[in-house]
Amino acid sequence: MYEFIESFFSQLAQTLLVVALAPLMLGWVNQCRAWLQNRSGPGVLQPYRVLHKLFHKDALIAHNASAIFRSAPYIQFGCMALAASIVPVVETSLAFSPAADVIALVGIFALARVFSSLAAMDIGTAFGSLGARREMLVASLSEPALLMVFFTPLLIAQSSSLTVIVDALAHREFAIYPSLAFAAVAFVMVLLAENARIPIDNPSTHLELTMIHEALILEYSARHLALIEWATAIKLTVYCAIGIALFMPWGTIEAGDWPLFPVAAGILIAKLALAGIGLALLETVSAKMRIFRAPEFLGMAFLFAVLGLLIRLLLGA
Amino acid sequence: MLPSAVHPLELVIGVVLYWLMIGFAGLLRPLSLRFVSRVLFPLGAVGGLGLMAAAYFGISAAPSTLVLPLGLPDLPFHVRLDALSAFFIGLLGVAVVGISLFSSGYFRRGQGSAPGVLCLQYHLFLAAMVTVLLADDAYLFMVAWETMAIASYFLVTSSHKIPEIRSAGFLYLLIAHIGAIAILLCFGVLQGGQGDYTFAGMRSIGLSPFWGSVAFMLALFGFGAKAGILPLHVWLPEAHPAAPSPVSALMSGVMLKTAIYGILRVTFDLLQVQIWWWGALALTLGLLTALFGVMFAAVQSDMKRLLAYSSIENIGIILAGIGLTIIFHVYGNPHLAALALVATLYHSLNHACFKSLLFLVTGSVLHATHERSLGKLGGLIHNMPWVAGTALIGSLAIAGLPPLNGFVSEWLLLQAFLFSPGLANPYLNMLVPVAAAALVLAAALSGYVMVKFYGVIFLGQHREPRLAGARDEGPWARAGLVWLTAACVLLGILPAVIIRLLDYVTLPLVNFAIGSNADRAGWLLIAPVSPERASYGPLLFLLGIVGSVLLTFALVRRFYHGRVRRGDAWGCGFPAQNARMQDTAEGFGQPIKQIFEPFFRIRRHLPSPFDAQPFYSATSEDRLWYWLYLPVARLNERLAAWIGVLQHGRIYLYLLYSFVTLLALLLIVR
Numbered sequence: 001m002y003e004f005i006e007s008f009f010s011q012l013a014q015t016l017l018v019v020a021l022a023p024l025m026l027g028w029v030n031q032c033r034a035w036l037q038n039r040s041g042p043g044v045l046q047p048y049r050v051l052h053k054l055f056h057k058d059a060l061i062a063h064n065a066s067a068i069f070r071s072a073p074y075i076q077f078g079c080m081a082l083a084a085s086i087v088p089v090v091e092t093s094l095a096f097s098p099a100a101d102v103i104a105l106v107g108i109f110a111l112a113r114v115f116s117s118l119a120a121m122d123i124g125t126a127f128g129s130l131g132a133r134r135e136m137l138v139a140s141l142s143e144p145a146l147l148m149v150f151f152t153p154l155l156i157a158q159s160s161s162l163t164v165i166v167d168a169l170a171h172r173e174f175a176i177y178p179s180l181a182f183a184a185v186a187f188v189m190v191l192l193a194e195n196a197r198i199p200i201d202n203p204s205t206h207l208e209l210t211m212i213h214e215a216l217i218l219e220y221s222a223r224h225l226a227l228i229e230w231a232t233a234i235k236l237t238v239y240c241a242i243g244i245a246l247f248m249p250w251g252t253i254e255a256g257d258w259p260l261f262p263v264a265a266g267i268l269i270a271k272l273a274l275a276g277i278g279l280a281l282l283e284t285v286s287a288k289m290r291i292f293r294a295p296e297f298l299g300m301a302f303l304f305a306v307l308g309l310l311i312r313l314l315l316g317a
Numbered sequence: 318m319l320p321s322a323v324h325p326l327e328l329v330i331g332v333v334l335y336w337l338m339i340g341f342a343g344l345l346r347p348l349s350l351r352f353v354s355r356v357l358f359p360l361g362a363v364g365g366l367g368l369m370a371a372a373y374f375g376i377s378a379a380p381s382t383l384v385l386p387l388g389l390p391d392l393p394f395h396v397r398l399d400a401l402s403a404f405f406i407g408l409l410g411v412a413v414v415g416i417s418l419f420s421s422g423y424f425r426r427g428q429g430s431a432p433g434v435l436c437l438q439y440h441l442f443l444a445a446m447v448t449v450l451l452a453d454d455a456y457l458f459m460v461a462w463e464t465m466a467i468a469s470y471f472l473v474t475s476s477h478k479i480p481e482i483r484s485a486g487f488l489y490l491l492i493a494h495i496g497a498i499a500i501l502l503c504f505g506v507l508q509g510g511q512g513d514y515t516f517a518g519m520r521s522i523g524l525s526p527f528w529g530s531v532a533f534m535l536a537l538f539g540f541g542a543k544a545g546i547l548p549l550h551v552w553l554p555e556a557h558p559a560a561p562s563p564v565s566a567l568m569s570g571v572m573l574k575t576a577i578y579g580i581l582r583v584t585f586d587l588l589q590v591q592i593w594w595w596g597a598l599a600l601t602l603g604l605l606t607a608l609f610g611v612m613f614a615a616v617q618s619d620m621k622r623l624l625a626y627s628s629i630e631n632i633g634i635i636l637a638g639i640g641l642t643i644i645f646h647v648y649g650n651p652h653l654a655a656l657a658l659v660a661t662l663y664h665s666l667n668h669a670c671f672k673s674l675l676f677l678v679t680g681s682v683l684h685a686t687h688e689r690s691l692g693k694l695g696g697l698i699h700n701m702p703w704v705a706g707t708a709l710i711g712s713l714a715i716a717g718l719p720p721l722n723g724f725v726s727e728w729l730l731l732q733a734f735l736f737s738p739g740l741a742n743p744y745l746n747m748l749v750p751v752a753a754a755a756l757v758l759a760a761a762l763s764g765y766v767m768v769k770f771y772g773v774i775f776l777g778q779h780r781e782p783r784l785a786g787a788r789d790e791g792p793w794a795r796a797g798l799v800w801l802t803a804a805c806v807l808l809g810i811l812p813a814v815i816i817r818l819l820d821y822v823t824l825p826l827v828n829f830a831i832g833s834n835a836d837r838a839g840w841l842l843i844a845p846v847s848p849e850r851a852s853y854g855p856l857l858f859l860l861g862i863v864g865s866v867l868l869t870f871a872l873v874r875r876f877y878h879g880r881v882r883r884g885d886a887w888g889c890g891f892p893a894q895n896a897r898m899q900d901t902a903e904g905f906g907q908p909i910k911q912i913f914e915p916f917f918r919i920r921r922h923l924p925s926p927f928d929a930q931p932f933y934s935a936t937s938e939d940r941l942w943y944w945l946y947l948p949v950a951r952l953n954e955r956l957a958a959w960i961g962v963l964q965h966g967r968i969y970l971y972l973l974y975s976f977v978t979l980l981a982l983l984l985i986v987r
Contacts, residue, residue: 055877060882066776074873096861099841099854099858100853100861101852107724114713114716114767125888128777129899132772133900134908140761140762141761148753148754227869291908310747313747
């Protein structure tokens, strides 16, 4: 019982940490991008100001919007918060972990995405359905790649529970797995695609011909838009946290090591900051590609992930 | 509780007789729609409940057999209820309750056959399917199998005045019979020259690996023709749109599963020893079928054809599960074999629920709008909230999203793939991860297909003005839809209960049961291998999702406000925004068509820029028609032409033929 309460609080603390810090992460990436492009940038706190502004506005909804349109932002936010509660970022005991493993984590992302696509089709504008179809296209190629990425560490740890995987990678014997290198490359490519970053999508454009994510949320305003933006930020943070948990897990503490919690949280923030710099760098040096080049990009990610899996299975490396 | 005097097997036989009685009762007043649909179909649904009860008690009981004094002299009918048939009978029961309730409100006057005749065909079809599952000798099995094929043929062609429907029915009947011949030959091989056609006799014969392989290949071909496995799938996209929707639901949801039952029965029960390459073949064929089905589903613009292709996909996944089971079973890994088999059976059950549900939904849409083409629907969520709500659950379930049932079977199957240890065969070791990759690709694409299906039919604006008059279903049809929706949700959140029942099926077939692990993890979680390795708690998951969504909602309302203004959709500066500017079904499928272009045979007509009356058309067809079916048809015609040389229509020539034949026979027999 005591263990359960402890893991429950650890769960709550980690989830809240990710949810609260997510806009900061987004602001940090944008700020780094601005610096790399010789701009001064709006500051790392800008996403919070945007959210504050949006929450205070009146929501404007199209006449023929159905319940799906109005509930989708809450579902997306709820899904992302739940996703944040599955990934062990600071400590490896999570109360919710037995209920959902990595495959379920991919399922949560899929659930949120399907609802956002359905909501985009709900109004019946040309852009909404265009965005929905592009989003589902990119997702239907990146989702298998993401699962294949997860399968390599899963085989190493012989478990599909994220907490056990991180425990095994971080706290058991130290070993270098070449198969994980392939998985990591594939993961970065999937991260860019799933979070609507360059080269698949550009988060700061409203150019009709190229946009995917922005086309999906074109009809949203005020608190609904705020929830979606926040959920997007959480998704980016969770993805970075997954990458950290799988490919550089050193520094996460073992279950019940409470005194070290602030230290581990500090290490996490430092790692996230590094990930943000890397992301900004990647986005600055690459160009947005045509939508029909996206399958090639994601196909490559898929191949890398399968290669990693084969190396693990056949060579045991 | 079932009274102890009634044995589950007797109950099942009772339901068969009950359905036959209801069917013939339809002939009493064949033209009275009210009598047939308000009295007989709801009574038929009660039979489904009886089957569920029989399955529940029969699955855990020891196999029971009975010899019925019917059939030919010295060739009585043998019936047997064991765990495997009980499971499939339960599946049939669950689906039939929903479909029969829906049918009570579905059939209309003046559409197709007379109501009484439909009632007879429908209940004969049901009774034949149950008999297929009960049969314990090849004779009864083939009789029931053919009755099932013929009853469903008449149901498919109930609107036989339309030429397309007649040709679709003919195609279905043709492939069903090619399959039936293969099944007959399979039983011929299985009896091993002993002349004993009971299944008990077949079990006792140890066939040599060669003849075992022949039997397996014949079974795969014969049952594959019924299930829609590549390349014998062509009848599904033709027959399903032709049939009335409840019949499509029965055929897709239940009849395809009788073919899966047949494959399992032959492979794991009648054939006592399996060979590894059967599994590799089934796995490869299954995944090819799945990818093929989902790709073609993505480019369809007829809603029932889309669902038919999606059925092909799901059958492919089920076949892949069977292949994986064979591989693990042969290589002496009963734990994973049981896991793969549980995933296969669970997916069959899930598919019976959500595919029946979605076919019924298309029936409702068809009745409300008289339109099957996705390009002329849209915005129906405003007119048909019940249908749209149940369709949403069904679509999410079939897309494999947690916490609904499609995800559970997908999860179980992936676990089986992932924890495959080094098999003794290096080729298989390479095949398994590639197969896992193909499986997740098919699953992800099915999400695309379902967003298309749901979004184009129910969301957006009405693409045609007359859709504004569409009405929601009546109480009977709603009850049927809600029943199947509830099944999807319950199978999604309480899988541990079902998995424990499935132990009784896996134990005799692959000598292992995974339920003991489920016990250790409690009923909240499923942990097929061990809780440390993998666990999934759908109920907790559901609570987590609902809780976090409600908490978000409450917090936003508490700290901010709920003010809403309504306005027009933003037209991006373009003034004349109208419903025709939404994505059509073709538009939504276009990216898939472009990416996977080599798989389709695409014919395009593109207008030139100077065309005064431009029109654009693009059709994507199945290449297999041109690679396989048309060459066979041409060969057939050529052979017929050669043989036709003999025919002149003159009597003296025919007399001469007879005379020559007689002489030849005399020479041989002499």
